[in-house]
Amino acid sequence: MLFMLLAFFRIIGAFPYRWKWETKGIEDMLVKFVLRQSVVAVVWSWVVVMFLVTLSLSCVINAPNFNRGITSTITIYILNFVSYITAAILFTYLATNSSKLANIIRRLDQAGAGLRRPLVQRNDAMQLVCGAGMVASLAYATYASFRGTLAAPLTKSGVLYHLPATTCDIAIETSTLALGLSLYFVLKIVSTEIREAVEVLVPQPHPYHLTSNWVNGFSTKTSLKWKILPHSHHTAALQAVEEQEGSGGGVVGEVVRCRVSRRLLALDDIVVDVVQYAGPPAAMILLASTVNATVMLYLTITNLRSHRLDTYYVAYITTKILSVIQITFVPDCLSSQREKCLRLVRGMLASHDTCTHTETGLRDVERILSTGAKFLVCRLFTLDRHIILSVASSVVTYLVIALQFGLSETPQQTEVNCTMPENT
Template identity: 40%
Template sequence: MTKLSEMKVGCCSLIRFLFLVMKIVGGFPYNWQSTHGRLDLKRSVLATLWSAVLMIILMASAVLSIIFTPMDINTGKTAEISACILNYVTYSIMFAFFPYFIMRSGMLAVIIQKMTESKVDITRKALCFRKDYFQLVYITLTAIAFGYLNYDAITECLTTSTYLTYKLSASVCDFVVEIMVTTLSVLLYLLLKILSTEAEKKVNSMSQALVSSPSDEIIDESTKKPQIMNISQWVSDFRSKSYTYNNNKHREKEKKYRTVIVAPSLRESIHKNERKICRAVAHQLMSLDEVVLNVVDYAGPLVAMILLSSTVNATTMLYLTSQVVSYYYMAYISLKIVCVVNITCVSDSLWRKKNRCLKQVRRLLTSKLSAATEQDSPFKAGLMDVERVLINSPEFHVCRLFTLNRRILLPVAHAVVTYLVIALQFGSSEKPNQNTLNCTTEG
């Protein structure tokens, strides 16, 4: 019986499921077919028409949500302004998010095609409960909060007719954008993890090839073929020659004899082959880095819009919750906070891959295989090429403004706290002083 921590999800099947969800919401107008661990994509006319119609509906809903923003909040002027800022910023971002998400789907198809050309294995296992627990927590919490928010929105639309146009249009936008954001974040995490795993696999295969190169072999000059001689057989032959050495010299001689004695031509051939292996791996890593750059170019603007919208939503809802306690606001805040944290974790696999591969290559550079001089070990230059490629491997830059990692959580939290402090100060100044009110009443 498989343990929960060992259960894994197939990568190819998960990618196809995410593509299906994106196709339903109009963000991926392609048909696909899985053959021998690769995905063959082809643009669909019907799916393209569906995407165009849905894009028009969503953009119109975003505009209506901005126009019909409710203005009758009774909790104070600051709360009213905060709600207006929330709606204007959120639905303006959605107005740009929907067409970008749909019209840039061709870039996603190019990424899949380049992964196929680079012979990236997508049949491996992808998400597992032990290593990718946060993705599973994110999906679970999003589903719970998403279900409650939509239930509350539908109930409110059915019970009250006030601001019905705003409620319907906002509900449609929120419903679709949450599906898009969740699907996109999981897909980005999955693609980057596949590329990172493939790069690490190539570095591991290179390390095994170099470590398993002939180091305990003796080369016959006549045949130019490696012949392995048993150490015990050599000791018996060595003693039969009646050499008189003391124990220390005997150990040194035995230790020296275990080293490789290679014909010059064959030694040069072995080292050229090792260097060829290193340079081939460096070339393969560069092709994978090119795919990573395509992923970053495709997802960078989307990530920027998601972070900005989620931060504004969480901040404003926190202030409104401080004025009027609402389970709707609290669920919305939880959803946006989890979304921001999850987005910042998308590029973790790139950072982990880079560190693990660099450690492995540098361990080889300082090991017995690469400790010799450049003349005796020509493949050392090849290892240094691999090291340079890993050092210069791309990071997830969002529109060339900042690097996407967990450090971004600190400035986001700083911005949220700053706005809350300012809004609370303005909100407290709107409440009349009780002493002044009593004096006015007595007079």
């Protein structure tokens, strides 16, 4: 799933890299992941990006005047400026910072994370539902926009604004969807590795263990390439040393706990890289979606004065709302997995008579989990579920202000769709 999204990124010019798995070693038992920048992909990337940026700037420069009231005219200009300037910056950012995304993928592979593991599960329902809803609503909005544009006479406005705007809207929403899903699945890989690292500390009879994949008392996850010894030897050695010393603080056990702490710190560094790469795009997506939802809701309400519901606006509003929800839930899998692991470690500390070495190791793991990197968007705010309430509050506030001005004005003509020709 992750590499399907990266392939789509390469098509839209946001990831000019190619990858493959090479087999090396005796009897080709060693598999190496290779990620290289491709010259052809780089050229394609800049051609696509310059094309999309040109279309975005064309939408801003050639935005038509629909001869509406003052409030409606201002809101439409704000909508066009914020949407398409943000789109131009977003396309350029993704292309120029593709090396950061490539570095994240390389670090995941170097850490032994399962890049090719199955990622789609039941707990991904929120992301999948939002993605499906965005695709469906975008398809209808695109159909309505193209239908109105093609039905109208060919004019300068149609060539320089309506067709570029419709094309840019498709590129913006698909890029947003692919970016959100890519970040989500990268963080899901990290969260899965965090869970498996913590599970190494938990013996089978422990009531707080998270899964049931155990052999001789310890986890048998094949993706844990960083373990010191093979599973059977590791467990036997650990149990033998701890039985001799009469406590849970044996030499091997202490080494394992140190390795777990280092493992968690390495995964936390990957999260920091993800946040640095994804912070600016997330801020731009949230800003553009909030402005679009506010203006489109205002235009929908003002259209109701003429007893007409524009389904194009409804579809576009749905797309933007789902976009906000999808981006907001990107770090949700990581935060929830950290909370589960924290409960697991604290349960071990509370329910087991541990020696000094064991307690110190568990305290280190607890501290790393509790102080892990947060998804700080440009160091302005933390991306979590509370953002949905903040966005909803902003939309309602500015919608009420716009309606107070707009509904007091006398409409000069029948309201029309701001992304479709005037006579539709």
